[in-house]
Amino acid sequence: MGDRLHFVTAQSSGTGGRKSRGMDTPVTDEEMRIAMELFAESLSVAGAMLLSVACGLLLEELIFGGLVRLFFARQRVPSVATERKGTGEKPCLH
Numbered sequence: 233m234g235d236r237l238h239f240v241t242a243q244s245s246g247t248g249g250r251k252s253r254g255m256d257t258p259v260t261d262e263e264m265r266i267a268m269e270l271f272a273e274s275l276s277v278a279g280a281m282l283l284s285v286a287c288g289l290l291l292e293e294l295i296f297g298g299l300v301r302l303f304f305a306r307q308r309v310p311s312v313a314t315e316r317k318g319t320g321e322k323p324c325l326h
Contacts, residue, residue: 293299
């Protein structure tokens with residue numbers, strides 16, 4: 233594969249004596265590939281960290297926030313006397 237050149241425009245503001253690329257510096261395909269791999273790796277690491285924190289917060293909220301108790305709480309079953317109270321019927325005494 234040929235090394236095509238890409239031109240990167242960068243501002244040369246105070247490099248502190250370090251070597252830096254000047255304006256419109258050519259960049260090879262290999263350097264672009266390395267930069268894209270670094271970007272993809274850092275993006276996947278940030279995504280994994282965000283997913284881990286989100287799962288941890290959800291688990292903590294389910295366990296300690298009371299949502300588990302809300303989901304698994306027993307429903308109250310009305311007693312027979314409570315059901316008949318509003319209908320006007322009287323219990324059978326025979």
